[in-house]
Amino acid sequence: MPRFRRPRARAGFTCPAPTHQGLCGLEIVAARSTTSRAKALKTAVVVHGKFSEKELHDVRTSHPGRYVTLDDDVLVLWPGGQIS
Template sequence: MTRPAFTCPVPDHHSTCPLESPDASMNILWVETVGTGVVAHGAVTTTLLTAVRAAHPTRYATLDGNSLTIWPPAD
């Protein structure tokens, strides 16, 4: 079964979002969005976290267990 394509809702991409890559989509079980914040759940690695931080240099990204969060920008 093919998973539906994921389009990252974060508007300020420095490059292609690593969450949209085929490798990431195989490991991510589901994604939640809150405004422009994103929480990805699944087999998330520190390698993916590093790639997300490079792609979103203006955002704070954290890894907590199996959840990667790209936080909304500070007001």
């Protein structure tokens, strides 16, 4: 039986948002080779790189109730919820 491992986050990036549902879409996106950098500001996260509509959908799915946008090469999880 194959074992699935959670992708290792680039540069130790850990998502600060407390609204995870299943695997964190932001941590998965941050670990991709097409991501140049990810920065967390309290519970907001800005990720620079090349992202597909599927990746945007996956991030939105893993953070229900949060506003997630994609503008060119910048994906943003906007602040919301409680600060952990």
